[in-house]
Amino acid sequence: MLTVNEVSRLTGVSVRSLHHYDAIGLLKPARVTEAGYRLYGDDELKRLQNILLFRELQFPLKQIRTILDSPDFDQREALAQQIRLLELQLAHTQKLILFARRLQEEGVETMDMKAFDAFEKEEMKQYEEEVRRRWGDTAAYGEYQQKAKGRTDTEQAEIASRLMERFARIGRLRQGSPADQAVQEEVAGIQAFITEHYYQCTDEILRGLGEMYAGDERMKRNIDKAGGEGTAAFVSQAVALYCARK
DSSP: OEEHHHHHHHHOOOHHHHHHHHHTTSSOOSEEOTTOOEEEOHHHHHHHHHHHHHHHTTOOHHHHHHHHTSTTOOHHHHHHHHHHHHHHHHHHHHHHHHHHHHHHHHOGGGOOGGGGGGGOOHHHHHHHHHHHHHHOOSHHHHHHHHHHTTOOHHHHHHHHHHHHHHHHHHHTTTTSOTTSHHHHHHHHHHHHHHHHHTSOOOHHHHHHHHHHHHHSHHHHHHHHHHHOTTHHHHHHHHHHHHHHTO
């Protein structure tokens, strides 16, 4: 049996995130000692592997829990799909490396339009969509599909950029308290923005997102880039306070 700190060191998932997974029923420890220490066994580590798999596919925590608790969830099928996605990503990266080497050796002037095929990700996108359709049959994902239908890549990128601008605004307030009214109003704005452009962002979903903002390294990096170092942790605290008050 492993303690929460040992699981964190083994997997790279923060202790805080593991505590949150327990709180929302996504990943419960095998048992809790009399002293209050969480202990995890093989079954819990296997479930965590699946959680990380779907996190890579950008599924929200609530949706992951629904998938893993579904009676028809097939771990072998899910693993095979993840392997295929990794293979596609590897092939894409190899193409980019070859493109960069050609550019280095031959220069821009000698490159033809065909060379830009290295940036094509259509096959990867199609397969990711297939995986999402297979496992993503939830209300939130269905709502997102409806809202995204008909949007161009440029429009999608613009929406994402506007969301980052909201994080940047909170970043400019991070020298104060996450409980400040101005900060809390920005959190409410983020919740409304997600509901308008992505899916119905309930308090429960927002709480999970807030945890991810500080616990997911990729999201943390992007938010800190938008608002400055420490913004992700500050937003996470502000979201937790916002949801606790409602």
